[in-house]
Amino acid sequence: MNNRRNWLKQTSLGIVGLGIIPFESFAVPTTENIFEEKDINLIRLRSNENPYGPSPLARKAFADNVNISNRYNWDVATRLIADLAKRNSVKDENILLGAGSTEILDLVAKLVSQDKGHEPKVNGSANYVIADPSYDYWTVTLDYLGLTKIKVPLTTDKKINLQAMLEAVNQDTKLVYICNPNNPTGTICEREALVECVTRISQNTIVLIDEAYLDFTKQQSLSNIVNDHKNIIIVKTFSKIYGLAGARIGYAIANKTIIDKLANSQSNTNNSVSVVSKLAAIASLKDDKFVSNCYILNENARQYTINELQKLNCECISSNTNFIYFSLAKYNKDYFKQLENNNIEGGRIYEEQGKWTRITVGKMNEMKQFIKALE
Ligand SMILES: Cc1ncc(COP(=O)(O)O)c(C=O)c1O
CATH class of the missing domain: 3.40.640.10 (Type I PLP-dependent aspartate aminotransferase-like (Major domain))
Incomplete structure (x- = not known):
């Protein structure tokens, strides 16, 4: 087996050396993971992307x-x-x-x-x-x-x-x-x-x-x-x-x-x-089915997150989107530190020196981890 592999390698190198590139050498798929090791477990709740897509x-x-x-x-x-x-x-x-x-x-x-x-x-x-x-x-x-x-x-x-x-x-x-x-x-x-x-x-x-x-x-x-x-x-x-x-x-x-x-x-x-x-x-x-599924999944995860944020004394604005705008005025920990410590990428701060911030609605399990990080 090994010999066969070596032979193939040598032959194809020979062909390349002669300037003839076999078609197969283009056809070999290589995949590359663009995310670094540390990013694999990152929870991305910053840019209002759809966590389920593409359809x-x-x-x-x-x-x-x-x-x-x-x-x-x-x-x-x-x-x-x-x-x-x-x-x-x-x-x-x-x-x-x-x-x-x-x-x-x-x-x-x-x-x-x-x-x-x-x-x-x-x-x-x-x-x-x-x-x-x-x-x-x-x-x-x-x-x-x-x-x-x-x-x-x-x-x-x-x-x-x-x-x-x-x-x-x-x-x-x-x-x-x-x-x-x-x-x-x-x-x-x-x-x-x-x-x-x-x-x-x-x-x-x-x-x-x-x-x-x-x-x-x-x-x-x-x-x-x-x-x-x-x-x-x-x-x-x-x-x-x-x-x-x-x-x-x-x-x-x-x-x-x-x-x-x-x-x-x-x-x-x-x-x-x-x-x-x-x-x-x-x-x-x-793909209407995908769109309506995303709509419902987003609504459920959004409602869960709003309920839980309210329990943490965070005033939430009623949302018509895949993100939630809420107040940190009565939250008693360092919100951004909590996110960082738990490998969660959240939104930036808006209004009143950071009193208001935004979080993207991810999958339900991601929102559970988000809430756990804040508790
Ligand atoms: C309101 C609004 N408009 C436009 C965009 C730009 O989106 P894109 O260039 O990906 O279509 C965004 C991106 O987050 C957005 O929030």
């Missing part, structure tokens, strides 16, 4: 299609767009794909900063309006492109204050960003109130509704109003309930004029997402 159909699509990664296969984008248009009751021309919703957010930032050089009318600078706290990682791009940030505090029950957002808008406002449900608080604006709010904003201001977590609710998307409201952009992602965060797929829904403008700053329109990821997304859309 079985998406996994199959990845596996079945990895061999066509040598080809560009641009036409796959057309198929995914058609499926997304159907699902969101819009036309294909209303959809733009991005490498995660982050790419779409960047494209919006570029779009709204294009005319920032126009003569300022009120505060001396083009600006954007955002709730505080809200999802603001991506707004560094807006800041870099020279827009001034106008932060609007939440209501006392940690909801986005739509009335105050409206009042903050002025003639130099290029963008109003509404994350619904809101990250990090998990609160939601009711659809009717949101529609009423966006209707009152001038058509010259882009209204960006981020629906990254809407799949964790029963509320209907605002996608069906994009053709009546020319200034609205909806941004959605496969990173959350579909469990494809690392595959990087997101998309915008807007009227054709805006989609075309966004596409102008994306060199290979709709094709920054890999073909394999797109095929996994197409498969995910068919």
Whole structure:
């Protein structure tokens, strides 16, 4: 046996030496675990990922299609767009794909900063309006492109204050960003109130509704109003309930004029997402069973965690997402030390010098370990 192995080794080395590389040498699968030893038991409750994903159909699509990664296969984008248009009751021309919703957010930032050089009318600078706290990682791009940030505090029950957002808008406002449900608080604006709010904003201001977590609710998307409201952009992602965060797929829904403008700053329109990821997304859309299972598992683990946090004197905000916003004001240990000692990666701190923090809802056993770590 050993001899045979040596012979094979020598023969293939010989072939390589002659410059002839046997096809089989490419076909040998090698797997590499990217996680270091210490990370294997790490409980990841920081980035609002889906602990169950990708869905079985998406996994199959990845596996079945990895061999066509040598080809560009641009036409796959057309198929995914058609499926997304159907699902969101819009036309294909209303959809733009991005490498995660982050790419779409960047494209919006570029779009709204294009005319920032126009003569300022009120505060001396083009600006954007955002709730505080809200999802603001991506707004560094807006800041870099020279827009001034106008932060609007939440209501006392940690909801986005739509009335105050409206009042903050002025003639130099290029963008109003509404994350619904809101990250990090998990609160939601009711659809009717949101529609009423966006209707009152001038058509010259882009209204960006981020629906990254809407799949964790029963509320209907605002996608069906994009053709009546020319200034609205909806941004959605496969990173959350579909469990494809690392595959990087997101998309915008807007009227054709805006989609075309966004596409102008994306060199290979709709094709920054890999073909394999797109095929996994197409498969995910068919996996309704996986999505409804994740919905229920998330709800159960979330309810368990909220109940237990309350027993530990932590005030929790009612959540419409896969994370929980809660207060550490009455928790009597060093919360972050407890997480660190128990190999748990938690969220950062928000508001009132760390009084409020956020935790992602993982699997039930992970949430039990999280609670045990705090007790
Ligand atoms: C509200 C919100 N929007 C957008 C994103 C970006 O997600 P992705 O680029 O993975 O689609 C996130 C990520 O956590 C998020 O919380």
